[in-house]
Amino acid sequence: MPRSVDVARLAGVSQKTVSRVFNDEPYVSADVRRRVLDAAEQLGYRRNNAARALASGRTRSIGVVTLGTALYGPASLLMGIERAARDTGYALRVVNTMEGDPAGIAGAVESLLEQGVDGIVISEPIDEGEISVPVDVPVLSCGAPPAFSAPRVMTTGADxxxxxxxxxxxxxxxxxxxxxxxxxxxxxxxxxxxxxxxxxxxxxxxxxxxxxxxxxxxxxxxxxxxxxxxxxxxxxxxxxxxxxxxxxxxxxxxxxxxxxxxxxxxxxxxxxxxxxxxxxxxxTVRQPFDAVAREGLKLLVQVIEQPHLDPSPASAPPVELVxxxxxxxxxxxxxxxxxxRTTSRSDRDTHGPATPDGPRPTDH
Structure with missing residues (x-):
């Protein structure tokens, strides 16, 4: 199997530069990044996440607690999280909860902590009360966060x-x-x-x-x-x-x-x-599930990898009235x-940014 040193040799860069590219670190030019990725593809190189986990003390995994349901909102948000995770280099470990089980969230969190996840996403839409499990990793809550103890709790979601x-x-x-x-x-x-x-x-x-x-x-x-x-x-x-x-x-x-x-x-x-x-x-009003998931995962990974820095605030997702x-x-x-008037303004879909105050582009 090709190693990172082989990629470095073919791309004409140092092994440290190869590591920086695959860790998505800054201060690497676009040309160098392209050469490294092209060399890796040519050689069939894949980074060894198990070795990285041993070296860094992290499992490169994120746990997700979500309601087990086919309802459109929770299911779409979970799919958005799964899509967003592909770009982070982290694996997802998903635990489903059941509606009406107050101990379900605590049990799911405990299970993920036992697996050594580096962070947890709470995508739990139902108020089941306080979580008694102390959490020692960063937590991202998609919506209103349940009450629990963690080193850092962040929230994301459409308003x-x-x-x-x-x-x-x-x-x-x-x-x-x-x-x-x-x-x-x-x-x-x-x-x-x-x-x-x-x-x-x-x-x-x-x-x-x-x-x-x-x-x-x-x-x-x-x-x-x-x-x-x-x-x-x-x-x-x-x-x-x-x-x-x-x-x-x-x-x-x-x-x-x-x-x-x-x-x-x-x-x-x-x-x-x-x-x-x-x-x-x-x-109807369109929910920006993918944008919420993308911004939230970006924020969580930043906190996991740079815990000493204050995370950049997540940008507000767009509001669309269709x-x-x-x-x-x-x-x-x-x-x-x-x-x-007996018909609507248009039989076509129209949508655009909206604000709570004043007319919107669709309100002609």
Whole structure:
């Protein structure tokens, strides 16, 4: 098997330079980096991670604690973490937890610590209480962190409060007097944040706050909520905490003779792959799962490898409102010269950066 010294000889550099390139260290020119990588590819060289672990005292592995679920949000975030890890040189060790098991997170963390991971990612969306296991490696929490002791705890994630506020304000900007909310289960951190963002938007616009209907993330629970909301003729706009519930809600409204968006506008959350293809295509907020995972893993690796330095702050992921055909002005709203509007602004997907204050590029 080729060794690093063989790569150095072929590339015309020192063995230390080869090490710097494969450790992704700074102060290596682009030309030298390219020569080293080309030489390594030509020789079929691969770095020996086991030897590096013995030399550095690190296993070059990161543990991930995540809820074992097929739900779109947690599953997409885990896939984003797996994709981002490929560029870090660290292996992932994933332990799944089960909803309703308060000891599950502590057990998962304990298992990963026993395997000697260099850092831990907590991608646990449900509030299961405090973690009693003391953690002696850096921890990255994707969202609200559970309470536990660790040398350094960092957080990353999209601002769900802001995203929910953007979704609600889109409906208020269209002229709806208020917006009803189909919330997710309140043991989930994200459901609480989306509820808070909805309330903040209503308060900023001096809108009445209707009673909250709570679902369980499923389309079936959205359908049940839709049957409840359909009998209230004053309902003209609904923000659902995820797309699956929004899709079930739309079906229930249609079954009750309430047209979307002619009678009721609906906004979802996540932008699931099927969202553009339901009837009508669903207006929603897109979650930046890959950007969150990439920035978070970058931050965690920096802390693992340079514990004496303050980590660079993670950049805020973009906020995207994807406007489709499920939203329009309320039935009583008229547009001068055009009469009552009964269709959305566009049947095409439009999306772009959004802010909680003021109009967005999609709000023409």
């Amino acid at each position: 769900s409060i802001l995203l929910a506020r953007v979704a609600t304000e889109h409906l208020l900007d269209l002229g709806h007097a208020t917006v009803h909310h189909l919330a997710g289960p309140q043991r989930w951190y994200s459901a609480r944040d989306r509820l808070e963002g909805w309330r903040a938007a209503l308060a900023a616009h001096a809108g009445d706050e209707p009673p909250v209907v709570e679902g369980d993330w499923s389309a079936a629970s959205g359908y049940a909520a839709g049957r409840e909301l359909a009998v209230d003729g004053s309902v003209t706009a609904v923000f659902a905490a995820n797309d699956d519930m929004a899709i079930g809600l739309i079906r229930a409204l249609a079954d009750a003779g309430r047209r979307v968006p002619d009678d009721v506008s609906v906004v979802g959350f996540d932008d699931v792959p099927v969202a553009p293809y339901v009837t009508p295509p669903l207006t 406007v489709r055909a499920s939203t329009a002005p309320p039935p009583s709203r008229t547009i001068p010269g055009r009469g009552r």
